[in-house]
Amino acid sequence: MSEPKAHTSANRRLLLQLGVITLAMFGFGYLMVPLYNVFCDITGIRLTDKGSVEQQVANSMQADESRLITVEFISNLNQDLRLEFKPEIHKMQVHPGKAYTVNYFARNTSSKSMIGQAVPNVQPPVASSNFKKTECFCFTNQTFEAGEGRSMPVRFMIDPLLPQRIKTVTLSYTFFDVTDTAMKGATPAQQRSGEQQGS
Amino acid sequence: MSAVMTSEDHHEEHPKGISRWLFTTNHKDIGTLYLVFSLIMFFVGGAMALVIRAELFQPGIQFVDPQFFNSMTTMHALVMIFGVVMPAFTGLANWLIPMMVGGPDMALPRMNNWSFWILPFAFTMLLSTLFMDGGGPAGGWTLYPPLVLQTGAAFPFVIFAIHFMGLSSIMGAINVIATILNMRAPGMTLMKMPLFVWTWLITAYLLIAVMPVLAGSVTMLLTDKFFGTSFFNAAGGGDPVMFQHIFWFFGHPEVYILILPSFGVVSSIIPTFARKPLFGYSSMVYATASIAFLSFIVWAHHMFTVGMPLAGELFFMLATMLIAVPTGVKVFNWVATMWKGSMTFETPMLFSIAFIILFTIGGFSGLMLAITPADFQYHDTYFVVAHFHYVLVPGSIFAIIAAVYFWLPKWTGHMYNETLGKAHFWLSTIFVNLTFFPMHFVGLAGMPRRIPDYNLQFTDYNMMATVGAFGFGLAQIVFVYLVVQTIRGGKKATDQVWEGAEGLEWTLPSPPPYHSFSTAPEIK
Numbered sequence: 001m002s003e004p005k006a007h008t009s010a011n012r013r014l015l016l017q018l019g020v021i022t023l024a025m026f027g028f029g030y031l032m033v034p035l036y037n038v039f040c041d042i043t044g045i046r047l048t049d050k051g052s053v054e055q056q057v058a059n060s061m062q063a064d065e066s067r068l069i070t071v072e073f074i075s076n077l078n079q080d081l082r083l084e085f086k087p088e089i090h091k092m093q094v095h096p097g098k099a100y101t102v103n104y105f106a107r108n109t110s111s112k113s114m115i116g117q118a119v120p121n122v123q124p125p126v127a128s129s130n131f132k133k134t135e136c137f138c139f140t141n142q143t144f145e146a147g148e149g150r151s152m153p154v155r156f157m158i159d160p161l162l163p164q165r166i167k168t169v170t171l172s173y174t175f176f177d178v179t180d181t182a183m184k185g186a187t188p189a190q191q192r193s194g195e196q197q198g199s
Numbered sequence: 200m201s202a203v204m205t206s207e208d209h210h211e212e213h214p215k216g217i218s219r220w221l222f223t224t225n226h227k228d229i230g231t232l233y234l235v236f237s238l239i240m241f242f243v244g245g246a247m248a249l250v251i252r253a254e255l256f257q258p259g260i261q262f263v264d265p266q267f268f269n270s271m272t273t274m275h276a277l278v279m280i281f282g283v284v285m286p287a288f289t290g291l292a293n294w295l296i297p298m299m300v301g302g303p304d305m306a307l308p309r310m311n312n313w314s315f316w317i318l319p320f321a322f323t324m325l326l327s328t329l330f331m332d333g334g335g336p337a338g339g340w341t342l343y344p345p346l347v348l349q350t351g352a353a354f355p356f357v358i359f360a361i362h363f364m365g366l367s368s369i370m371g372a373i374n375v376i377a378t379i380l381n382m383r384a385p386g387m388t389l390m391k392m393p394l395f396v397w398t399w400l401i402t403a404y405l406l407i408a409v410m411p412v413l414a415g416s417v418t419m420l421l422t423d424k425f426f427g428t429s430f431f432n433a434a435g436g437g438d439p440v441m442f443q444h445i446f447w448f449f450g451h452p453e454v455y456i457l458i459l460p461s462f463g464v465v466s467s468i469i470p471t472f473a474r475k476p477l478f479g480y481s482s483m484v485y486a487t488a489s490i491a492f493l494s495f496i497v498w499a500h501h502m503f504t505v506g507m508p509l510a511g512e513l514f515f516m517l518a519t520m521l522i523a524v525p526t527g528v529k530v531f532n533w534v535a536t537m538w539k540g541s542m543t544f545e546t547p548m549l550f551s552i553a554f555i556i557l558f559t560i561g562g563f564s565g566l567m568l569a570i571t572p573a574d575f576q577y578h579d580t581y582f583v584v585a586h587f588h589y590v591l592v593p594g595s596i597f598a599i600i601a602a603v604y605f606w607l608p609k610w611t612g613h614m615y616n617e618t619l620g621k622a623h624f625w626l627s628t629i630f631v632n633l634t635f636f637p638m639h640f641v642g643l644a645g646m647p648r649r650i651p652d653y654n655l656q657f658t659d660y661n662m663m664a665t666v667g668a669f670g671f672g673l674a675q676i677v678f679v680y681l682v683v684q685t686i687r688g689g690k691k692a693t694d695q696v697w698e699g700a701e702g703l704e705w706t707l708p709s710p711p712p713y714h715s716f717s718t719a720p721e722i723k
Contacts, residue, residue: 011307014377029415
């Protein structure tokens with residue numbers, strides 16, 4: 001400690017400089033929010049998710065008239081459901097990139113009203129990301145009074161990005177009785193999304 | 200400042216009782232406070248780990264409900280990182296850096312007092328969340344939104360606790376930099392400094408660069424939840440993945456903050472017990488600096504699976520693998536230091552050799568995780584848990600324990616009980632491997648982390664890990680007993696303590712005077 005004064009002022013100066021760096025880095029944290037986007041724009045790097053969604057939308061605008069895909073429709077019932085449930089047609093030929101509508105018919109053959117939920121499944125599994133439903137009775141619960149029957153539409157389109165080797169796609173629906181859970185207010189799925197919105 | 204005011208006559212005078220500790224500006228007192236705080240937190244965080252391991256002893260839900268289990272994994276991480284490893288290193292820095300560079304005290308002693316005394320408040324706040332409505336934070340220590348935003352009443356307390364921990368470590372870091380740059384004895388050039396000082400200088404710069412970024416990211420979470428901003432809320436135009444980018448920009452340098460000072464510790468201990476100067480001193484300095492630089496450009500390897508462009512995944516994979524080069528330089532230098540040395544195996548040396556071997560295992564599993572396509576399989580499995588526990592427990596924690604054994608005779612003036620020390624070493628080393636090695640296997644087989652239940656086929660390895668964890672925890676009681684015993688008495692330690700020890704701190708008496716070098720020492 002030969003020159004305590006010199007030490008003290010040097011320490012103060014350093015404290016100030018490092019404090020400024022600290023504050024600047026705090027600001028840099030916030031700056032990163034716009035910077036990441038700017039960086040990706042300049043370098044042309046886009047998140048694959050965003051890019052592929054835009055790509056998919058662009059692709060699905062153009063119908064591919066040269067390709068014909070066979071779509072098969074299947075219906076299943078879960079548990080001992082007193083429900084009559086079948087597709088109105090069992091098979092159709094479609095062009096990728098074009099929208100089609102088919103109807104499924106369901107009738108409640110029991111003497112009580114019921115709430116059902118259809119769960120879709122696409123085979124082969126690799127095709128499922130290329131099978132787009134824009135409207136579907138499976139998006140919501142379906143309520144049937146005792147004896148009530150009706151036709152329910154599903155509007156779909158097959159993405160032209162569907163791998164070339166796939167010639168046939170099967171769409172299957174399984175109907176579940178969700179009367180108990182639905183009567184409590186919501187389906188498990190809705191309960192989950194409700195929790196997220198609530199917090 | 201106090202060190203400056205004190206004249207030779209008042210050398211050993213300091214307030215007695217509690218006010219000595221509350222108002223102290225002395226680097227040794229503050230170092231002791233940090234180390235004791237860290238030891239207490241080690242047992243708090245360890246108890247949480249044992250809750251996790253007890254629940255995972257068998258599949259199914261046995262002892263705790265899943266929400267509490269998740270808050271245990273979250274709190275265990277926060278306590279161990281911010282309450283154990285970082286304060287322990289700051290404590291070592293406080294005790295050792297002024298003595299190693301030949302200065303009288305830390306450069307900013309009043310701020311030093313502050314930076315310690317913030318910590319008990321921060322951790323009281325953090326731990327109190329366990330008793331709040333909705334329990335403690337349970338979304339993982341990485342605080343990913345939107346999950347973390349579901350935290351109940353605990354949420355703002357967690358955020359403010361993290362702010363305080365950040366403030367504390369930033370102030371500690373500024374103090375370390377100022378001490379190293381301004382308080383060195385004449386003739387102590389930068390390239391003559393012990394490696395512990397070098398690694399801490401670089402660590403301190405990392406701290407002031409990234410702790411504010413963490414503070415920023417958690418502040419964004421806070422305003423997202425309470426003030427209607429949408430940094431990470433997709434419904435408002437934000438992006439939850441953005442949080443991960445900002446968090447890991449802090450998070451990756453943070454893991455080097457947790458390991459670089461232990462490189463310094465090991466670089467002091469190995470030459471002492473090999474009775475040879477450190478092999479490749481300057482390459483050690485450059486390797487440390489390279490690791491610090493690289494740590495800023497590899498953050499996204501923590502998030503390979505979020506859907507990054509291929510170019511990004513390739514860049515982060517290659518940059519991550521590049522870190523193996525300077526780290527390899529260090530490992531080979533330590534091995535070369537031991538080569539043909541007259542080695543003896545006292546407890547600090549045993550812990551240091553175990554550090555080199557076991558840390559290298561953790562480094563290798565890190566390389567496996569760096570391989571992007573393989574990481575898609577390993578991500579969020581127990582393989583990751585095994586990896587970072589290998590670098591943190593037999594890495595950082597072993598180095599801290601080695602440092603305590605190495606310098607405890609200097610601090611207290613008493614030799615510790617070597618037999619007990621060796622017993623502590625062997626128990627710790629056997630049980631740490633029993634705990635974490637099986638996690639590699641269950642991880643590769645697909646057991647996910649942070650889940651209180653698991654499939655039957657993982658049972659055997661989980662039972663082994665639980666037995667290991669309880670054994671490791673109990674072994675640390677030996678350590679506490681030994682430290683208390685050494686503080687209270689024992690064989691007098693010489694000034695040099697160890698035959699091969701070199702450096703300014705060993706020229707001071709054991710224990711050293713309250714103010715280290717009131718007149719600057721001569722540097723050869």
